[in-house]
Amino acid sequence: MAKVAAITGSSSGIGLETSLLLARNQFATYASMRNLKKSDELLKIAAKERIPLEVIQLDVNDDGSVSNAIDTIVKENGRIDVLVNNAGFDLFGSLEVLTIEEIK
Numbered sequence: 001m002a003k004v005a006a007i008t009g010s011s012s013g014i015g016l017e018t019s020l021l022l023a024r025n026q027f028a029t030y031a032s033m034r035n036l037k038k039s040d041e042l043l044k045i046a047a048k049e050r051i052p053l054e055v056i057q058l059d060v061n062d063d064g065s066v067s068n069a070i071d072t073i074v075k076e077n078g079r080i081d082v083l084v085n086n087a088g089f090d091l092f093g094s095l096e097v098l099t100i101e102e103i104k
Helices: 013-024 040-049 063-077
Strands: 004-007 028-033 053-057 082-084
Touching: 004 013, 004 063, 013 028, 013 040, 013 053, 013 082, 028 063, 040 053, 053 063
Parallel strands: 004 028, 004 082, 028 053
Antiparallel strands: none
16 A cells, blocks of 8 residues: 655645655655646656646645545545645835734
């Protein structure tokens, strides 16, 4: 039985490459991203290589989105063996000028 991996922030960069690496090593891979419109490149590679990779919507800033993604993965596989929490964003500015909402 294949290990099940969930990766956040998979639309580009480290998340995309990590998703491909795990799928290429036969992990049942769930590449998650906030905006599914950015999944074309990843899905093309996965289809071409015939690797076990699915794209799933997940916005780490939305508790409901996180719960839905986890529930879907666990319902389909019974578990998650590996989590790579890669999602993030840049925020530039000095602490003195940023609001608490921006920092959160």
